[in-house]
Amino acid sequence: MRFAEVIGNSTVVTALRSMADSGRVAHAMLMYENEGCGALALALAYVQYLNCSNPSDGDSCGECPSCRQMSKLIHPDVHFVFPVNKGPKTSDDKPTSESYISYWRDLAGTDPYFVEADLQKAIGTEGKSGIIAVAEAKSIISKLSLASVYDGYKAVIVYLPEKMNQEAANRLLKSVEEPSEKTLFIFITHAPEKVLQTIFSRCQSIRVLPLGKEDQERVKALKPSDDQEEYALFMEIFTSLMDSLLVKDLMAALDCSESISALDSREKQKAFCNFAGLCLRKIFMLQQNMPQIADVRQDEKDFYDRMAAACSRKFCSSIIPVLENVVAMIDRNVNSKILFCDLVNRMFINIWR
Numbered sequence: 323m324r325f326a327e328v329i330g331n332s333t334v335v336t337a338l339r340s341m342a343d344s345g346r347v348a349h350a351m352l353m354y355e356n357e358g359c360g361a362l363a364l365a366l367a368y369v370q371y372l373n374c375s376n377p378s379d380g381d382s383c384g385e386c387p388s389c390r391q392m393s394k395l396i397h398p399d400v401h402f403v404f405p406v407n408k409g410p411k412t413s414d415d416k417p418t419s420e421s422y423i424s425y426w427r428d429l430a431g432t433d434p435y436f437v438e439a440d441l442q443k444a445i446g447t448e449g450k451s452g453i454i455a456v457a458e459a460k461s462i463i464s465k466l467s468l469a470s471v472y473d474g475y476k477a478v479i480v481y482l483p484e485k486m487n488q489e490a491a492n493r494l495l496k497s498v499e500e501p502s503e504k505t506l507f508i509f510i511t512h513a514p515e516k517v518l519q520t521i522f523s524r525c526q527s528i529r530v531l532p533l534g535k536e537d538q539e540r541v542k543a544l545k546p547s548d549d550q551e552e553y554a555l556f557m558e559i560f561t562s563l564m565d566s567l568l569v570k571d572l573m574a575a576l577d578c579s580e581s582i583s584a585l586d587s588r589e590k591q592k593a594f595c596n597f598a599g600l601c602l603r604k605i606f607m608l609q610q611n612m613p614q615i616a617d618v619r620q621d622e623k624d625f626y627d628r629m630a631a632a633c634s635r636k637f638c639s640s641i642i643p644v645l646e647n648v649v650a651m652i653d654r655n656v657n658s659k660i661l662f663c664d665l666v667n668r669m670f671i672n673i674w675r
């Protein structure tokens with residue numbers, strides 16, 4: 323994750339960037355957020371920036387080996403700790419984060435704005451409050467005792483330290499108090515008052531602010547839709563629209579605009595616009611030779627590759643603002659048939675340029 327991909331909280335981004343640039347890297351940091359506001363995204367972007375071998379313009383490159391491993395959450399020097407419980411997805415009797423790490427990667431890799439309930443669902447322990455127990459602390463201490471694989475920072479990102487029990491905190495305390503060189507702890511909490519004082523008092527704290535309405539919409543668009551049907555419908559409309567445009571079939575493309583304006587609420591029409599914006603960004607990333615950022619689903623790869631090859635290079639960057647404008651116009655009650663007809667016309671004109 324690059325700083326550029328973080329939604330909102332630009333002042334925190336600026337603070338983290340200048341900490342990294344000036345070398346004043348806090349060895350223990352506590353990020354306090356209302357859940358779902360992006361503390362994990364910020365932490366990931368920060369660690370990626372610190373460890374990037376080719377940063378420029380205040381952001382990580384997204385392409386060096388370290389950045390690529392960070393984007394898949396498999397960087398060998400970056401460890402994740404989160405509250406767990408026994409469950410059907412692991413046979414471990416005393417599970418630690420490691421027992422569930424592949425589920426964590428799937429979840430946080432697609433949507434770093436997940437909430438605690440999403441995590442419980444992902445690891446198959448719905449409704450059971452997790453805990454960070456002493457086995458976890460031991461595992462972290464042993465991981466930190468190993469030499470780092472790269473020459474950068476070793477990092478431990480602890481999601482919800484308020485779920486850490488006293489014994490685990492006692493074990494970890496020394497590492498937090500006197501970290502070895504180039505080692506950092508980032509604690510992400512939703513309830514700072516519940517974080518054990520011994521840990522809390524050693525941390526530099528950062529407040530991650532609640533997101534504005536627009537940013538909330540962007541976060542929502544990142545989420546794997548609860549409603550698979552809606553995703554399938556949006557994807558179907560989008561693919562037939564793009565295919566019609568590419569064969570210069572304006573009538574078929576206008577049929578698609580009818581399908582969009584026929585969506586049964588203004589919220590759905592706006593959701594479609596946001597969805598289409600995300601699809602265009604994927605095409606754009608592929609055109610920039612950045613498939614690792616494009617994050618295309620395997621079953622949709624053929625479609626996106628085809629679009630990236632066929633669309634004009636300027637298509638995505640010229641249509642995304644139009645989509646944003648359509649969303650604003652829907653809010654102002656402009657007739658949606660006219661809006662979507664105009665949108666499709668603009669796409670038709672721009673796709674080949």
Ligand SMILES: [Zn+2]
Nearest residue numbers: 374383386389
């Ligand atoms: Zn990099």
